[in-house]
Amino acid sequence: MKYGNIFSLDLGPDYRGRLREIDVETLRQVGELIRNPPPAAADALSRGKKTSASSTWPQAGYEADKAVDGETATRWGAAAEARSAWLEVDLGQPQRVGRAVISELQYPRTRQFAVEVLDGQAWKPLARGTTIGGTKVLDFAPVTARQFRLNILEAVEVPTIEEFGLYPLMKAGLFLEK
Secondary structure, eight states: OOTOOOOOOOOOTTTOOOOHHHHHHHHHHHHHHHHHHOOOOOOOEEEEEEEEEEESSSSOOOGGGGGSSSSOOOOOEOOTTTTTTTEEEEEEEEEEEEEEEEEOOOOOEEEEEEEEEEETTTEEEEEESOOEEEEEEEEEEEEEEEEEEEEEEEEEEOEEEEEEEEEEOEEEEEEOOO
């Protein structure tokens, strides 16, 4: 009511005139979230970190760091002839990562990709997928490492990514670890 919003629940009593126990528990949880809202989501661990790419679009403004600047109005683009490419992020020090969020908003071209972690001298996949086309959220078993990459294995046109965010282990929109 504070902001003029109406919160409506479609809960009715059972044949005895009582609310079901599951509905009561759900109401308790909703009440707790209203009284103690979760903290706002933190910035991506990758935001503003050092980046490199297999190639870059020949025109200025499409450098690798555009994919970790927190702005979906900017983007990294691979070289004009590329139909595969990778984008690497160096977090500066080992960090625990359990989620990647990839934004491929304006030009959905990816047909096969992997999010990978550098393990010693080899890149190991954490998650794989086909199309991104919009914003793709990928949760995986958390790993502690310094270097991660988005490896676009196949694209129908030049790969271009607005954002590549790496986050700590998350559950139901809440950060559990940093």
